[in-house]
Amino acid sequence: MKWPFIKLIPKNTKFGFVRFSIPAAVVSVVLCIASLVSCFTLGLNFGIDFKGGTVVEAVWDKPINLAQVRERVGNMNLRDVGVQDFQEPNQAMIRFLPPEGADASATVDSVKAELRAIMPGVKFPRVEVVGPKVSEELGTNGALALGIAIILVVLYIWSRFELQMGFGSIVALAHDIILTLGFMSITQLDFSLTTIAALLTIIGYSMNDTVVVFDRMRENMRKYKKMSFGDIIDLSTNETLSRTIITALTTFLALLGLTVVGGETMQVFTVIMLFGVFIGTYSSIYVAAPVLILWPPKRGAEKAAARTEADARP
Amino acid sequence: MLHVARWRVLAVIIVSLLGLIFALPNALPQSVRDSMPSFLPSKTVNLGLDLQGGSYLMFEVESQVVYKARLETVADDLVRELRGQKRPGELGAAKTPILFAGRGLTPDGQVARVTIQNAADVQEAIKRIQTLASPVIGLTGPTGRNDLDVKAAPGNVIEIRLTEEAKVAMTRRAVSQSIEVIRRRIDETGTKEPAITRQGVDRIVVQAPGESDPEKLKRLVGQTARLTFQMVDESVPPAEAAAGRIPPGSVLLEQPGQPGEPFVLVRRRALVTGDNLTKADPGFDQQSGEPAVTFQFDGAGGRAFARASTENVGKRFAIILDDKVLSAPSIREPILGGNGQISGSFTIESANELATLLRAGALPAPLKVMEQRTVGPELGRDSINAGATAGVIAMLLVVVFMILAYGIIFGGIAILALTINLILILAAMTAVGATLTLPGIAGLILTIGAAVDANVLIYERMREEELAGRSTALAIDAGFKRAIVTVMDANVTALLTALILFYFGAGPVRGFAWTLSIGVITSLFTAILMTQVLVAAWYRQTKPKRLPI
Numbered sequence: 071m072k073w074p075f076i077k078l079i080p081k082n083t084k085f086g087f088v089r090f091s092i093p094a095a096v097v098s099v100v101l102c103i104a105s106l107v108s109c110f111t112l113g114l115n116f117g118i119d120f121k122g123g124t125v126v127e128a129v130w131d132k133p134i135n136l137a138q139v140r141e142r143v144g145n146m147n148l149r150d151v152g153v154q155d156f157q158e159p160n161q162a163m164i165r166f167l168p169p170e171g172a173d174a175s176a177t178v179d180s181v182k183a184e185l186r187a188i189m190p191g192v193k194f195p196r197v198e199v200v201g202p203k204v205s206e207e208l209g210t211n212g213a214l215a216l217g218i219a220i221i222l223v224v225l226y227i228w229s230r231f232e233l234q235m236g237f238g239s240i241v242a243l244a245h246d247i248i249l250t251l252g253f254m255s256i257t258q259l260d261f262s263l264t265t266i267a268a269l270l271t272i273i274g275y276s277m278n279d280t281v282v283v284f285d286r287m288r289e290n291m292r293k294y295k296k297m298s299f300g301d302i303i304d305l306s307t308n309e310t311l312s313r314t315i316i317t318a319l320t321t322f323l324a325l326l327g328l329t330v331v332g333g334e335t336m337q338v339f340t341v342i343m344l345f346g347v348f349i350g351t352y353s354s355i356y357v358a359a360p361v362l363i364l365w366p367p368k369r370g371a372e373k374a375a376a377r378t379e380a381d382a383r384p
Numbered sequence: 385m386l387h388v389a390r391w392r393v394l395a396v397i398i399v400s401l402l403g404l405i406f407a408l409p410n411a412l413p414q415s416v417r418d419s420m421p422s423f424l425p426s427k428t429v430n431l432g433l434d435l436q437g438g439s440y441l442m443f444e445v446e447s448q449v450v451y452k453a454r455l456e457t458v459a460d461d462l463v464r465e466l467r468g469q470k471r472p473g474e475l476g477a478a479k480t481p482i483l484f485a486g487r488g489l490t491p492d493g494q495v496a497r498v499t500i501q502n503a504a505d506v507q508e509a510i511k512r513i514q515t516l517a518s519p520v521i522g523l524t525g526p527t528g529r530n531d532l533d534v535k536a537a538p539g540n541v542i543e544i545r546l547t548e549e550a551k552v553a554m555t556r557r558a559v560s561q562s563i564e565v566i567r568r569r570i571d572e573t574g575t576k577e578p579a580i581t582r583q584g585v586d587r588i589v590v591q592a593p594g595e596s597d598p599e600k601l602k603r604l605v606g607q608t609a610r611l612t613f614q615m616v617d618e619s620v621p622p623a624e625a626a627a628g629r630i631p632p633g634s635v636l637l638e639q640p641g642q643p644g645e646p647f648v649l650v651r652r653r654a655l656v657t658g659d660n661l662t663k664a665d666p667g668f669d670q671q672s673g674e675p676a677v678t679f680q681f682d683g684a685g686g687r688a689f690a691r692a693s694t695e696n697v698g699k700r701f702a703i704i705l706d707d708k709v710l711s712a713p714s715i716r717e718p719i720l721g722g723n724g725q726i727s728g729s730f731t732i733e734s735a736n737e738l739a740t741l742l743r744a745g746a747l748p749a750p751l752k753v754m755e756q757r758t759v760g761p762e763l764g765r766d767s768i769n770a771g772a773t774a775g776v777i778a779m780l781l782v783v784v785f786m787i788l789a790y791g792i793i794f795g796g797i798a799i800l801a802l803t804i805n806l807i808l809i810l811a812a813m814t815a816v817g818a819t820l821t822l823p824g825i826a827g828l829i830l831t832i833g834a835a836v837d838a839n840v841l842i843y844e845r846m847r848e849e850e851l852a853g854r855s856t857a858l859a860i861d862a863g864f865k866r867a868i869v870t871v872m873d874a875n876v877t878a879l880l881t882a883l884i885l886f887y888f889g890a891g892p893v894r895g896f897a898w899t900l901s902i903g904v905i906t907s908l909f910t911a912i913l914m915t916q917v918l919v920a921a922w923y924r925q926t927k928p929k930r931l932p933i
Contacts, residue, residue, distance in 0.1 A: 316840045331822075
């Protein structure tokens with residue numbers, strides 16, 4: 071038997087990652103600027119969680135005449151009415167904002183009554199009403215969650231590694247979040263509560279990757295005291311490359327399974343996560359580490375850390 | 385060398401067994417669970433409303449209405465104080481009257497004002513009005529503060545406001561009372577147990593699982609159901625009243641379902657209110673045969689109504705529910721029995737609902753729907769099935785990949801650790817009563833992909849150590865020791881983000897945070913402890929010369 075069947079990565083790679091760090095940095099900066107421009111011009115497609123409003127999913131036993139639905143609901147003096155087909159022809163998704171000052175919850179009941187009038191026996195498997203006050207709070211909470219997550223994660227990395235590494239991780243995180251937001255803005259995917267969950271998970275994943283590389287760098291800095299910092303980065307990235315790729319692949323495979331889960335929000339979640347896994351892997355190699363070339367950690371400082379860790383070593 | 389402490393082996397075995405026992409009920413049908421001996425756990429994991437179907441409703445208590453009612457009472461009572469009249473039962477000499485004018489509430493209802501005619505009287509007036517204040521009772525007892533803040537404003541005006549403490553206490557009381565009333569109403573209908581919880585300061589969340597009609601639930605929960613009996617004001621012809629000529633002390637109310645008389649002018653003062661009802665039942669009108677609600681007053685209500693109807697024979701009174709006139713009949717003869725009937729445009733169902741609402745009592749303040757999320761049970765079942773399919777696909781892909789990448793033994797160990805990990809997550813969620821939601825399933829599936837990371841880190845390290853020339857046993861040992869630091873560091877960041885999500889997320893997203901944070905902890909256990917025990921056992925069995933990875 072010759073296990074393993076597949077050797078994805080040769081055992082000793084010697085890619086010169088640092089050599090490409092300048093073009094990579096240019097690409098990253100350009101992509102970040104493009105993402106920011108897209109966020110400010112195209113904007114994000116906020117769903118009702120953050121914008122407030124109503125979504126009604128309707129299922130009938132016959133195909134739904136969208137034009138008729140559009141006309142009837144359009145005549146109800148609602149704001150921002152949107153009617154679209156949804157998965158099957160006998161399903162429809164209706165979105166709207168209630169008239170200014172009207173009770174959103176009562177409005178949705180009258181819309182349901184109107185739809186029942188033209189489609190007897192129609193069912194509503196999903197109804198969501200989010201009032202303006204709630205959506206505002208959800209938005210504040212989402213932003214707070216992202217902000218606090220970034221601060222805590224960076225503080226943790228700073229406390230476990232060096233200040234410079236904390237800085238490198240901030241840059242990597244900002245890069246990941248900006249690019250993911252840019253991606254959401256260009257694709258106009260629905261930005262919902264689940265998106266915040268996905269963003270936080272991407273933060274966790276990306277930091278996980280960054281920590282693994284930093285961890286190896288710390289070790290190599292102790293091992294090879296004379297090696298230049300660029301070489302340390304190259305060596306550490308190469309040594310962890312096999313793990314980086316395998317973990318990215320297993321996460322990718324699991325997410326592939328998730329694509330079968332129906333529902334718009336879950337599909338969006340999966341797409342964002344797939345994008346995030348890719349970006350997070352890239353940023354640990356080409357954002358977090360190269361920042362350290364610009365601002366390398368002091369080579370004496372790791373000695374103190376080495377002593378505290380010495381007991382753990384065999 | 386490669387010595388694994390016995391407690392580690394024991395811990396792995398015991399925790400895995402406990403995990404199996406707690407997770408098992410989830411895989412068994414209800415009938416088997418019911419017949420299991422009682423010492424075995426039979427709890428299954430809580431499913432979120434997005435998976436089992438149901439309605440989530442968040443209401444806000446409009447406490448402004450309660451504040452306004454209190455200030456209205458104060459504005460009425462201060463008349464007596466300023467005139468120097470004695471309160472019922474008060475001893476001592478009557479005080480000198482203070483002249484005043486322009487008494488009333490500001491349009492937003494948050495300030496009561498009165499203008500004193502004589503500037504010299506303002507201080508005395510403030511002193512008298514302050515006697516109307518009552519102490520604020522906080523959560524832990526009296527706060528030592530009064531509920532009214534009485535101040536002089538320019539132009540001999542006295543302004544009366546509620547203190548912040550009073551507002552907080554009144555809101556808290558209104559929410560508690562509302563929850564009581566809602567619970568009574570829901571108990572009356574005997575529907576499947578909805579959960580009613582207070583959220584924040586002034587909010588109430590009602591979660592009703594299963595096949596439920598959100599519209600009916602909203603009517604049942606959200607209706608104030610304040611019933612009053614008030615005299616109709618016939619001093620002004622209806623047409624003039626509709627045109628805006630409304631006498632002081634009266635108010636024009638809508639009468640839906642009566643095209644002949646869409647508005648009725650009624651006296652503000654209520655003769656009797658719904659608080660005085662002892663019974664309310666759906667029934668039929670004797671004459672028309674249409675659905676109606678019959679009721680009975682308590683002693684005080686019966687006497688008050690008897691007196692009012694005796695004094696007003698020939699005139700009309702109005703039965704009013706939440707500021708809408710249900711009917712406005714004429715009093716043909718004194719109504720002395722304390723019984724009555726409300727007819728109007730009822731269906732059997734709406735008569736039934738009204739009777740239920742009246743029996744359970746009125747809400748202290750109106751409730752406003754802030755958020756509503758309803759998922760049909762079929763959609764929930766579909767989501768569970770899709771989630772299960774996704775999980776199986778993800779698991780298969782990862783299993784095949786791990787075996788291809790690390791071989792039967794090390795790949796197999798990683799998969800066993802992963803399987804136990806999933807079982808432990810389910811067991812932990814079942815045991816602590818966490819809620820599994822659709823995003824939670826996504827979290828589980830993501831865990832399938834991410835949890836093997838720890839195994840990958842450990843294996844890769846072993847591989848390296850062996851390449852560096854160590855013996856197999858030393859390579860294994862060093863692989864674990866060095867990788868664990870990395871695994872810990874890497875997982876702490878994941879745990880941090882999951883905990884933040886748990887704190888800030890609502891509903892389904894919180895379910896995601898549950899599975900993610902539990903998953904991080906269990907994966908540390910399975911990846912580090914369990915993998916170590918299994919690899920050590922394998923090593924002792926086979927004594928290999930080389931690592932098969």
